[in-house]
Amino acid sequence: MYCLAVDSGNSFLKWAFFKNGRKLELNRVSNRELHNLYSDWRLLRQPDTIVVSHVSGHDVQNQLAQLFNMWNIQPNWIKALPRQCGVINNYTDPAQLGSDRWAALIAAWNKFRDACLVVNIGTAQTIDVLSSEGVFLGGMIVPGPYTLKKSIQYATQISLENDNYCFQIFPTNTTDAIYSGIIQALVGSIERTMRLFQQCQGYSIKHCVISGGGHAELLPHIDLKYIVIENLVLEGLLLIAQNKERY
Template identity: 40%
Template sequence: MILAIDAGNSRIKWGLRDGPRWRARGWRENCAVGQLAALWRPLPPPRQIIVANVAGDAMKTALRAQLQHWPTEPHWVTAQREQCGVKNGYDDPARLGGDRWAALIAAWGRLRRGCVVANVGTAVTVDALNDHGEFLGGFIVPGSILMRHALAANTAGIDAGDAPAYQPYPRTTDNAVYSGGLAAIAGAIERMTRQIAQRDAAPPCLLGGGGAASVAPLLPFAAEIIDNLVLDGLIRIARTCS
């Protein structure tokens, strides 16, 4: 069994994989990392533990403490120059976030063709793979909540209030901010997809993250929403390391 952990900017997602199926999955907000040991202790001991952590050294220390009841040493993922069929095109491959690397590996393992891999979370990443498994590069833009908070903090008369839904022609400031943020994210995904289409055939688009369902309807093409794409990639990496 393999325990995969994706520690993002806001949430910690995890899953215990037993062969072809997930035996257990869950998540906690980062501020509740101290609750994880109680969730994990009743589970069967994993043979491997693999972690993608983009939440900093303090989170790494906290996760170690939550895992200490098992003797298995965690493997902390760093992006490689090449792994699981994916070639890393970053100027400094190790600087690519482990979560992005795992998602790219999962996408390549599923499709074996060029695609756009977008994760819509606290930050939004929009990454490009070509038909040869080469990671070409990607965008990072603020997520919808970060955009709203930035406007509220740096302008007068605009707050960070929520709007009930996307509106193509917003008629309130709250809705203009909310809808504008979603439109900007969709625009980044559409732009990357068009760029790849100029090089190769029109690529499929895989969406993950908590905001995926809000962005998908705004795209002018079908996109597949995949839960836990990063966890899928972590399992694939772990199996190459076993």
């Protein structure tokens, strides 16, 4: 089976082309340059299936729909389900869970089959919790590193764009204070979620899975065991496309 998996995020689109589960191509493009996909995709063999996680706006979705028209195939724009690929969705309205978060949870569960903290660091930072039974217990969304930097700049006119700052435990100038505060807040939300899980569930999470384009800034400051899995959403999309209902 040839599968085109597309992770359409708020700022970037990532895609992978698989043959029988083996990755043949992998790339990403800014949402401002989606037109460049045509030259890449027209070189691909026609996929048997196209599976898409889309969390960006309607304009991006319309552009993608036009690009998919180069093949005579209907894309699968996934939505979170009450249960799929071994994961049980505990959201009050399961369909409201972002498709990217759902695909990432499916990928993490099918890799570890154990309690997981699934963290994706991009335009937003999502922190989602899987129980040892494969139940998505819930999660949180906070602004990611880049978004927080731009927000501070907009609110205070203090720029963090010239690399004139660094992380300090006790910062002694304003730009270091802002940047260090951003790092501490984002890392703190991850570590606090880990502690609260143990308090509420009575056992520890063994696996913290981190993905997303903004993770590099946070990793040196995370004081817990973690594993980085690039393109976690794409891996989950492949599982969904393969329809491996493994309970």
